[in-house]
Amino acid sequence: QKVRAEVLEHLEHLALVDFRDSEGVERLQRAIQFADQLHEVNTDGVEPMDSVLEDRCLYLREDDVTEGNCTKELLKNAREKVEEYFVAPPGIVLLIK
């Protein structure tokens, strides 16, 4: 089964990654084929599990201020900064692979 062009464009838009060369498309198709094996399992009457944590207790934290105040450290990760702001491009930019 081939992946349609509109689907590819949509996926690129969602992932902001350009993978439309033939190798990229081929890998995508093989990945879908691999995942499609799930359809071979009969899941009638089985509640979907969405996390292995579902039986764990969700830990609740006290409402205390324990973090923050590390502007300098955080800005070390910024390629560009203006005063203490992170700088980003004006819109959403497609990443070239």
Next chain:
Amino acid sequence: LAPWVPVVGLEIHAQISSNSKLFSGSQVQFAAPPNSLVSFFDASLPGTLPVLNRRCVEAAVMTGLALNCSINKKSLFDRKHYFYADLPAGYQITQQRVPIAVNGSLSYSLCIDNKMSQMVTKTVRIKQIQLEQDSGKSLHDDTRSQTLVDLNRAGVGLMEVVMEPDMCCGEEAAAAVRELQLILQTLGSSQAVMAEGQLRVDANVSVHHPGEPYGVRTEVKNINSIRFLAKAVDYEIQRQIEELESGGTILNETRAFDSKLGCTVPMRDKEGKQDYRFMPEPNLPPLILYDAKSLPANMNHQQVVNIDWIHERLPDLPSVKRAKLVEQYGILPEHSFTLLNEDGLAEFFENVVKQTQMKPKKVIGWILKDLLSYLKQRSLTVKESPVSSLLLADLLNLLEKKEISSTAAKQVLAELWKGEGKTPLGIVKEKKLELMQDQKELEEICQAVIDSQENEVIMMVLG
């Protein structure tokens, strides 16, 4: 021309009033140096994990109970994916599948024809309340073609309240939001100050002919006050009607309200339908809430949110407070609305009543007509009033004991407003405003007036 039925629904985001954020321990504060209230998790650095703040859960449960919702004892967290500079993770943690509260209602009141004396009660259904993260703030620098990002707000807890499309105009939307604001402020779950972005409202608007299916709806954003909400909704309804009547169509788009021009315009960045690729948040187990019956015996109470415990401690909601004011003091329902609408006014009124012999039904006139209009003229809050409840009570006592006339009382009040530290009695003496009580003296004055106006008296006697 067939009539149009406008349909208005609202999505309201209320910032939770808490010390720290929804999933991290950084501080929640309105104004602070950029990126100073940001933890590694808020900046989405690899290896960090969300840890849920109990206070935020309690705030959402309180709000759900106050809005007559069913609280879901098991609710789930999901990821909503989209790219934006102020969303460093590339997704927002929200509750899309099973939110914390569902199926509630909010009652609000409207004046018919702008007459306070005719109030009607309406109800809007609450579809759900969900917990979610706020995003950071983007400052667009068009001259340098860049965006500056401040993550102080990223990760702050929000309650999204979804109101069903049960409203039909700007006035209803505004009244519903105003009542929600009062409820949130009474609960303390959110300070709900729109000017500080603690309460944000998006309106969904469509129009259709009676009996026909609902029309295409548009989403209106960038509404910064309750007044603008009414304007934006009414403008959009009109725009859609005019568009359809001239043969056009309505696009399912997002529009921004331009407060200067008083109109809605299409928004740049939101093109086409977004695919948010919702998925369960893999790092958070389901949120389990308990009530008195289901409370586990051996659990650490710090880890338990008990719905019944919270319910027992809910304060009186605005509607209850109003009813109590009407019952206790014999004032009119519309008076109770005005009292609650101004921060501190109900308390002021009750303090005056406690300190004066004048009946509450008479006191209310002085509060709502005289005091309130003075405050409004000078844009003062009740807290900033130069006339305290004690001073006003003293003044009203003089009036009640018939030591001064009501005209004189108004003169005294005008003096008191100057805030020069004078007392009502002091001003009365200073300006010689005392009412004469001596019968004989009064007769002598009247006789003198009649004697000096002989001609007029003759005219009057002759009819």
